[in-house]
Amino acid sequence: MAARSRLRYRLSSNGANELVMSGKAPSHVDPNYYNPKDREHVIYEEPGSCNGMRYQLRIRAVAKGGRVLTDTTGIHISGASEVLLYVAAATSFNGFDKCPDTQGKDEKAITQSLVRNAMNKGYNALMTAHRADYTKYFNRVKLELDGDKANAALPSDERLQAYSKGASDPGMETLFFQYGRYLLISSSRPGTPPANLQGIWNKELRAPRSSNYTININTQMNYWPAEVTNLPEMHQPLLDWLKGLSVVGGRVAKDFYHADGWVANHNSDIWCQANPVGDIGSGDPTWANWPMGGNWLTRHLWEHYLYTGDKQFPATQAYPLMKGAAAFASDWLIKDKDGKLVTAPSTTPENKFKDKDGRGRGVSIATTIDISIIRDLFTNLASANRILGLDKSPDAKLDKQLQDLYPFKIGSKGQLQEWYKDFEETEPEHRHVSHLYGLHPGYQITPSQPELFAAARKTLELRGDAGTGWSKSWKINFWARLLDGDHAYTLVRQLLQYVPPKGGGAGGLYPNFFDAHPPFQIDGNFAGTAGIAEMLLQSHREYKPGIYEIELLPALPAAWKSGRVTGLKARGNMTIDMEWANGKLTSARIVSNNGNPVVVSAKSRLKSDVAHENDGNRLIFSKKEKVYKITAE
Numbered sequence: 001m002a003a004r005s006r007l008r009y010r011l012s013s014n015g016a017n018e019l020v021m022s023g024k025a026p027s028h029v030d031p032n033y034y035n036p037k038d039r040e041h042v043i044y045e046e047p048g049s050c051n052g053m054r055y056q057l058r059i060r061a062v063a064k065g066g067r068v069l070t071d072t073t074g075i076h077i078s079g080a081s082e083v084l085l086y087v088a089a090a091t092s093f094n095g096f097d098k099c100p101d102t103q104g105k106d107e108k109a110i111t112q113s114l115v116r117n118a119m120n121k122g123y124n125a126l127m128t129a130h131r132a133d134y135t136k137y138f139n140r141v142k143l144e145l146d147g148d149k150a151n152a153a154l155p156s157d158e159r160l161q162a163y164s165k166g167a168s169d170p171g172m173e174t175l176f177f178q179y180g181r182y183l184l185i186s187s188s189r190p191g192t193p194p195a196n197l198q199g200i201w202n203k204e205l206r207a208p209r210s211s212n213y214t215i216n217i218n219t220q221m222n223y224w225p226a227e228v229t230n231l232p233e234m235h236q237p238l239l240d241w242l243k244g245l246s247v248v249g250g251r252v253a254k255d256f257y258h259a260d261g262w263v264a265n266h267n268s269d270i271w272c273q274a275n276p277v278g279d280i281g282s283g284d285p286t287w288a289n290w291p292m293g294g295n296w297l298t299r300h301l302w303e304h305y306l307y308t309g310d311k312q313f314p315a316t317q318a319y320p321l322m323k324g325a326a327a328f329a330s331d332w333l334i335k336d337k338d339g340k341l342v343t344a345p346s347t348t349p350e351n352k353f354k355d356k357d358g359r360g361r362g363v364s365i366a367t368t369i370d371i372s373i374i375r376d377l378f379t380n381l382a383s384a385n386r387i388l389g390l391d392k393s394p395d396a397k398l399d400k401q402l403q404d405l406y407p408f409k410i411g412s413k414g415q416l417q418e419w420y421k422d423f424e425e426t427e428p429e430h431r432h433v434s435h436l437y438g439l440h441p442g443y444q445i446t447p448s449q450p451e452l453f454a455a456a457r458k459t460l461e462l463r464g465d466a467g468t469g470w471s472k473s474w475k476i477n478f479w480a481r482l483l484d485g486d487h488a489y490t491l492v493r494q495l496l497q498y499v500p501p502k503g504g505g506a507g508g509l510y511p512n513f514f515d516a517h518p519p520f521q522i523d524g525n526f527a528g529t530a531g532i533a534e535m536l537l538q539s540h541r542e543y544k545p546g547i548y549e550i551e552l553l554p555a556l557p558a559a560w561k562s563g564r565v566t567g568l569k570a571r572g573n574m575t576i577d578m579e580w581a582n583g584k585l586t587s588a589r590i591v592s593n594n595g596n597p598v599v600v601s602a603k604s605r606l607k608s609d610v611a612h613e614n615d616g617n618r619l620i621f622s623k624k625e626k627v628y629k630i631t632a633e
Contacts, residue, residue, distance in 0.1 A: 003057070003074060006205040008044060013070040018060045018115075022108075024101075025052040025091075032206040042205065050099035054092040058111040060119070061085055084123055088114035096244040096272040137185050140230040141567035143177055143532075145170030145560050157498075157511035164498040164508075170560065173532070176496055179513050180225055180529025183522060184234045188222075193270050194238040195222045199522040201514070208519050213241075213268040215293035216349040217432065221470060221523040223300055224441065224477070224530035227307035228537065230569050235304055239317065241272070242297055246321050249274035249294050253328050257291070261327030264294030266349070286350050286362035295329055295373045298322045299441060302380040306548070309573040309594040311388060319390045322381050326398055329374045333401060340406040342366035342420065343374070351430045353423030366406045366420040368435035376442045378402040387546045408438070410451065414458040429464045431471040433478065436460070440477045443540040447483070457482050465491060469507045469515040469524030476531030480555040481538070488535050489557035495528050536578070539570035543599045548572055549618075552602040553585050572596045585632040595624045604632035 003011060009023035027049060030041040045051055059075065061068045066080030077083055088111040092104025118126060147170035151159045156175070163172045187199035196202075196211045197218060213219040219238070226235035249262030252274040257263065264274040266287050278288035301318035304310075333341040344365040352360040378398050385391045409417040418425070418435040438444035439456045447453050460478055467475065472495045479488035499508035499516040507524070508516045515524025535555040543549040548571040564579040575591040585604040592598055600606065601618040608630050613620040621628055 003059070005057075006203075007055070011072040013072060015070060017062065017068045017070060017075075018058065019070045019075050020059075020111075021057040022055070024054050026205075027052040029206055029210070031210045032204070032208055051101045053100035054104060054107050055089070056091075056107040056111045057087070057089045058115055059085055059087050060115050062119070086115050086118050088118070090114070093270065096248070096270060134185065137231060137233070138178075138181060141178075141181065141565070143174045143536075143563070143565045145174055145563040147171075147559075147561070156513065160496065160509060160511065160513070161498045163496055168559075170563070172496060173492060176509075176513065176525075177529050177532045180525045181229050181231060183525055184222075184225060184231055184529075187522070188226075188234045188237045190233055190236045190240075192237055194219065194241050195522060195526075196269075197521050197523065201520070201522070208517075208521070210267075210269070214266065215264060215268055215297060216266050216287065216290055217434070217474070218470060218521065218523045219268075220296060220300070220441065221474065221527040221530075224527055225533060227303055228533045228569055229529065230567050230575070232304065232308055232569075235300065238297075238300060239304060241270075242294075242301065242321055243317070244272040245274060245294060245297070246324055248272040249328075250324070253331075257328070257332065259328050259331035261324040261329070261331070262294060262321075263291045263325075263328045263332075264297070266290045266293060268293070284362060285345070286347050286352060289345070290347055290349060291328075291332065292370055292373050295325050295377050296437075298325045298377055299380065302384060303571075305384070306571040307569055307573060309596070314384055314388055315390055319381075319384055319388075322377065322384065323391070326377055326381050326395075329377060330395075330398060330401060333374070333405075335404075336365065336406065336420075339404070340366075341401055341404045342406045343370040346370050346420075348418050349432050349434045351418065351432050351434070352426045353419055354426055360426040364419045364421070364423070368408065368416065368418050369437045371406050372435070372437040372442060372444060375402065375405050375444060376437070378405075379444075383545070408445075408452055408455075410455045413462060414455060415462055416445075416452065416455040416459045428462060429466055431467045433459065433463055433471075433474065436478055440474075440481045440534075443542075446541055448541075453482070457484075465494060467507060468521075469495065469509075469517045470521055470527060472507045473515070473524045473527035473531055476528060477534050480531060480534035481540075483555050485535055485555035485557035486559075488531065488555055489559050492528070492532065495524070533568060536565055537568045537570060537576055539572070539574070547597055547599060550574060550576065550590065550598065550600045552576070552578055552588055552600060553580060554603075556580065556583060558583060572598070574598065587632065588630040590628040590630070592624070592626060592628070595626065597622050597624070598628055600628075600630065602632060607631045607633070 003021050007023050009021050012020045026042050026044045027046045028043040061075050062084045063080035064082035067078050069076045090107040090110035092100045092107045094105045148168045151162050151169050152171050163169050187195040198211050202211045223238050245264050246262040249264045253259045253261055253263040265276045267277045276289045305314050336342045342365045345363045346365045346367045347362050348367040348369050352362045355361045385394050411417045411422040416435055445452045445456050472491050476488050476491045497508035499510050503518040510516050514520045538551040538554045539548045541549045550570045561583055562581040566577040568576045573593040577589040579587050585602045598621040605616050606619050608619050611619040612622040
């Protein structure tokens with residue numbers, strides 16, 4: 001076997017059984033879309049700057065019988081009945097604030113230690129440990145959808161092609177759901193960087209969109225399934241990364257905006273870049289300048305608390321970061337002519353409107369997503385302090401600003417307005433639907449606000465179902481929040497369309513089930529998994545302060561007539577098992593892991609002997625028991 005890399009490398013060998021690839025990544029790589037002819041796009045050494053990250057790959061071959069030789073052409077094995085390859089890889093990355101060259105970790109020592117420890121354990125122990133490590137996460141959630149199993153034995157790519165042609169195959173849908181969980185388990189572990197646009201599966205030196213953390217939607221989508229599909233540990237890399245982003249973002253807030261707190265714009269990376277980006281001065285403001293990325297990301301901090309109930313997490317990590325983001329947002333707001341608080345200048349991610357002369361424009365004031373995110377942040381911060389009492393002197397200014405924020409507006413077509421005024425879009429079917437942030441992932445738009453709820457639905461009808469992979473996945477979540485399971489399922493079917501390896505079209509899945517943006521972006525996989533979970537379980541509506549109503553099967557499509565799911569999580573640290581038949585819930589089991597009160601509802605009539613209140617479709621359990629069993633008619 002030979003070894004190769006797209007990066008500069010050198011091979012060395014001990015002549016016996018070990019091959020080592022060592023090298024250094026470039027210090028600078030231009031984005032794949034930036035290609036002027038008078039410029040070197042990949043730079044390995046830059047005088048006067050921190051140079052690239054070192055890396056090492058170490059392979060040791062252990063053969064049963066036969067002979068093993070290594071040289072710089074590879075590993076050569078002859079006459080062996082069995083060969084074990086121990087592979088370890090490491091880089092010198094030492095944190096966002098350290099030069100990986102002069103202040104980096106010792107990648108050589110790391111790979112040597114990993115191989116040595118693996119060999120000491122041996123194959124059987126390693127395999128046993130691997131299975132135990134993986135299954136303890138993966139087996140937490142099981143989903144079964146009853147139906148046609150005729151294609152279950154087909155190779156997965158052939159099965160996907162048959163599904164694309166209209167075959168009924170609920171097992172394909174559960175496979176896609178669990179594949180997203182597999183990808184998250186595999187690409188986002190505590191102590192590692194967060195999953196980026198391609199997770200850990202980028203194969204290009206100049207990756208599509210630089211394998212960035214694109215924080216106007218895509219990075220956030222990666223982590224939508226983390227809590228609800230019972231993988232909170234996989235959320236931790238993103239939550240930890242936010243600490244560094246807040247440090248860099250604090251400098252950007254001061255230097256770029258003369259504001260307090262911290263800020264992050266449209267794109268970031270493992271170095272926690274927070275400043276506006278811009279295609280070397282040629283960028284469009286609709287994506288180059290958008291100081292709401294950090295504010296949006298703080299939602300993940302609060303959600304982690306809501307799902308786990310870990311009170312130490314807000315005190316030590318979440319609340320300080322949320323408060324810092326709110327400080328920037330507070331400084332960024334100004335009053336409009338009517339005294340309402342707005343953002344200015346303001347953009348809505350990657351979309352444009354027509355001015356009075358019909359020209360496309362991106363910059364206005366008070367875009368709906370800006371105000372929705374700030375309203376969300378201020379509300380979550382107030383909830384955190386109300387529930388946990390973390391701040392002895394909470395900022396009354398934020399409470400006043402929350403009340404004075406520019407309100408939602410409904411446009412002439414019955415849609416939720418995207419901009420301050422009822423502008424006409426340049427692309428009515430644009431892939432971003434950012435102004436519905438209050439519907440999902442936020443929860444400012446619910447059935448309790450029927451006019452806004454109807455406007456959100458009208459917005460999606462006008463936008464249409466077309467879109468790239470991640471856009472379709474977001475729309476699954478939108479339609480689930482609108483309680484329209486059949487429409488959500490239509491988009492599931494569209495998302496699971498076969499796309500040949502060389503691509504084509506918009507959306508779908510490649511033969512290996514990677515989401516075809518195109519090209520491959522992993523956010524479509526993750527958000528698709530989250531969307532299926534959202535169809536089965538919702539818990540975002542607050543029944544009383546700090547108590548969230550658990551909605552069972554809120555958007556069940558007709559296609560999923562019967563099935564069962566175990567291990568999904570609801571806010572309040574609840575674990576949910578459910579079974580249904582003929583399109584209706586038959587039974588449920590709720591484990592209140594923290595002993596909190598439980599409020600549960602469904603479209604079926606619910607029964608329980610220990611419910612404190614029962615109005616037919618809603619049960620309220622005030623007793624602090626551990627397990628609640630529910631039956632339904």
